Amino acid sequence: MAENTPESAAAPQEAAAPQDPQAAKNAQLLALLHRLFGADAFTDVEEPYGLLTVTTTRERIHDIMAGLQQDQELQLNFLTTMCGIHYPENEGKELGMIYHVHSLVNNLRLRLKIFFPIADPVVPTLTDLYATANWMEREAYDFYGIIFTGHPNLIRILNVEDMDYHPMRKEYALEDGTREDKTDLFFGR
Amino acid sequence: MAVNDTLEGTHKIIQEAKEQQQHSGLVPTLNDFSQELTTLNLGPTHPATHGIFQNILQMDGERIISGVPTIGYIHRAFEKIAERRPFYQITPLTDRMNYCSSPINNMGWHMTVEKLLGVTVPKRAQYMRVIAMELARITDHLICNSILGVDTGAFTGFLYVFQEREKVYEIYEEICGARLTTNMGRVGGMERDFSDVAIQKLRDWLKTFPAVMKEFESMFNRNRIFMDRVVNVGPITAERALNYGFTGPNLRAAGVDYDVRVMNPYSSYEDFDFEIPVGTKGDTYDRFMVRNEEIWQSLRIINQALENLPEGPFHADAPHYYLPPKQAVYKNMEALIYHFKIIMGEIEAPVGEVYHSVEGGNGELGFYLISDGGRTPYRLHFRRPCFIYYQAYPEMVVGSSLSDAIVTLSSMNVIAGELDA
Numbered sequence: 241m242a243e244n245t246p247e248s249a250a251a252p253q254e255a256a257a258p259q260d261p262q263a264a265k266n267a268q269l270l271a272l273l274h275r276l277f278g279a280d281a282f283t284d285v286e287e288p289y290g291l292l293t294v295t296t297t298r299e300r301i302h303d304i305m306a307g308l309q310q311d312q313e314l315q316l317n318f319l320t321t322m323c324g325i326h327y328p329e330n331e332g333k334e335l336g337m338i339y340h341v342h343s344l345v346n347n348l349r350l351r352l353k354i355f356f357p358i359a360d361p362v363v364p365t366l367t368d369l370y371a372t373a374n375w376m377e378r379e380a381y382d383f384y385g386i387i388f389t390g391h392p393n394l395i396r397i398l399n400v401e402d403m404d405y406h407p408m409r410k411e412y413a414l415e416d417g418t419r420e421d422k423t424d425l426f427f428g429r
Numbered sequence: 430m431a432v433n434d435t436l437e438g439t440h441k442i443i444q445e446a447k448e449q450q451q452h453s454g455l456v457p458t459l460n461d462f463s464q465e466l467t468t469l470n471l472g473p474t475h476p477a478t479h480g481i482f483q484n485i486l487q488m489d490g491e492r493i494i495s496g497v498p499t500i501g502y503i504h505r506a507f508e509k510i511a512e513r514r515p516f517y518q519i520t521p522l523t524d525r526m527n528y529c530s531s532p533i534n535n536m537g538w539h540m541t542v543e544k545l546l547g548v549t550v551p552k553r554a555q556y557m558r559v560i561a562m563e564l565a566r567i568t569d570h571l572i573c574n575s576i577l578g579v580d581t582g583a584f585t586g587f588l589y590v591f592q593e594r595e596k597v598y599e600i601y602e603e604i605c606g607a608r609l610t611t612n613m614g615r616v617g618g619m620e621r622d623f624s625d626v627a628i629q630k631l632r633d634w635l636k637t638f639p640a641v642m643k644e645f646e647s648m649f650n651r652n653r654i655f656m657d658r659v660v661n662v663g664p665i666t667a668e669r670a671l672n673y674g675f676t677g678p679n680l681r682a683a684g685v686d687y688d689v690r691v692m693n694p695y696s697s698y699e700d701f702d703f704e705i706p707v708g709t710k711g712d713t714y715d716r717f718m719v720r721n722e723e724i725w726q727s728l729r730i731i732n733q734a735l736e737n738l739p740e741g742p743f744h745a746d747a748p749h750y751y752l753p754p755k756q757a758v759y760k761n762m763e764a765l766i767y768h769f770k771i772i773m774g775e776i777e778a779p780v781g782e783v784y785h786s787v788e789g790g791n792g793e794l795g796f797y798l799i800s801d802g803g804r805t806p807y808r809l810h811f812r813r814p815c816f817i818y819y820q821a822y823p824e825m826v827v828g829s830s831l832s833d834a835i836v837t838l839s840s841m842n843v844i845a846g847e848l849d850a
Contacts, residue, residue, distance in 0.1 A: 289544055289783045319674060321795055323810040344687050372674030375820045398501040414513045
């Protein structure tokens with residue numbers, strides 16, 4: 241995960257923070273976010289490669305996205321993309337959703353993350369805010385089994401309908417795990 | 430009538446219509462038959478859809494009442510496969526998304542990896558990339574627009590410009606040896622420098638192509654038959670387009686001048702002088718015209734890049750990441766070692782996450798890459814513009830006739846490979 245960004249990438253950013261326009265923009269954006277939603281709404285604030293990344297909770301994500309969309313100053317009203325992610329070792333926070341929003345007026349990007357247990361993969365839908373969230377959420381459901389409450393049509397989108405598992409989860413190896421004639425020595429993890 | 434995204438929705442419509450018929454209690458008259466709805470499966474493989482899309486349409490006579498698109502017929506699990514592959518081996522996956530403009534996909538992917546690794550690309554390589562990407566944009570738009578002509582019954586225009594695409598593919602061939610699935614880029618630059626023959630072919634093509642393009646435009650732009658078929662067909666407002674996540678020519682046709690090349694310049698796009706064409710109504714005609722105008726703007730960019738092509742190296746001095754040219758591998762021990770290490774995926778990437786987007790043929794093509802320090806991405810998500818905006822298709826065609834729906838689909842330039850990935 242991004243908290244251990246290597247020294248090589250993090251050091252020049254921090255050193256050049258006052259001059260770097262991107263860092264100044266991010267600081268401004270973060271201050272606005274804190275003012276709008278309270279400082280306790282966001283944890284793990286990072287700037288990997290210049291893009292402000294914050295983590296919030298699934299209870300608050302819908303309100304925050306709605307607030308970002310309506311706020312006239314930020315105008316973060318373009319949902320660029322959203323995708324699921326799976327960290328099997330992260331106990332209690334195995335699954336996650338990552339949202340990228342973009343302000344076409346101010347040219348600001350923001351990345352939001354939420355994490356939740358795999359035993360209870362329920363997230364509020366964003367389809368009431370963004371029409372584009374419909375298929376992205378179906379894709380996340382298809383790949384990771386994340387259930388979006390309030391989604392009008394939560395069915396598989398890319399895989400066949402009678403599939404009984406969610407293939408992008410890490411426990412499903414790409415190839416047949418019982419085979420012995422193939423070695424993992426050089427490829428993958 | 431509002432769009433029903435759900436299958437249940439369409440079933441409800443049929444049910445209601447049937448009930449209405451039963452309640453009327455009369456012997457069916459000709460009027461009753463006109464109330465009967467037809468379910469039409471357009472696709473999955475219909476010659477007029479140019480790809481594998483299924484649309485379950487509810488038709489009242491010739492008019493579309495609602496539609497449900499189902500996708501996934503050529504889903505190849507690229508995001509899953511990418512989790513097991515070293516960075517170079519992901520390049521062929523990106524090729525096969527939007528196969529009409531594969532250089533843009535390749536370069537976008539390489540730039541994402543460069544951002545992650547912190548590799549700076551020399552100016553010459555950046556300009557070479559710009560040339561390759563704009564050539565790809567031209568061919569992409571040419572195919573889209575000429576196929577739109579075919580869908581309205583004009584086959585000639587298609588043949589005229591298909592020849593030009595063929596010539597562009599010859600330039601690709603001269604640059605990298607491949608035509609459709611090009612791998613001309615590398616992490617850190619280009620695979621090889623432009624040869625004299627490639628530059629000559631490019632110059633020749635730049636001289637002859639504008640005349641053909643003018644001819645193509647004069648065949649369509651003010652053509653009465655063509656305009657009758659496309660003006661006010663499949664419109665979408667700017668507000669809905671933004672809500673649906675439209676980018677690229679489809680968004681610009683609705684009047685929003687969002688272009689990644691201008692807003693977040695990459696690969697030296699800030700050096701070039703070009704305009705962003707925008708439409709007003711977001712209908713099929715606007716999309717056609719925006720693409721035509723973008724071809725002219727791309728030609729401007731290529732001309733500028735070729736005039737000002739800087740001297741210098743065509744790749745970064747990053748032996749750990751830059752896959753050496755084949756000639757060097759044959760002669761140079763060091764190059765051979767690095768070649769081996771990179772190909773076998775022994776080079777580990779730093780921990781980090783990066784989002785990079787380029788202006789693809791259809792819009793913002795984004796790569797979201799999470800690296801946990803391994804040899805492969807921990808997670809790779811492609812923001813495929815086609816996947817995001819195709820869901821607006823039912824809303825755009827409801828109320829129009831079937832033949833209008835075909836024209837709308839081809840003007841949106843939905844590429845099945847990018848839709849499913």
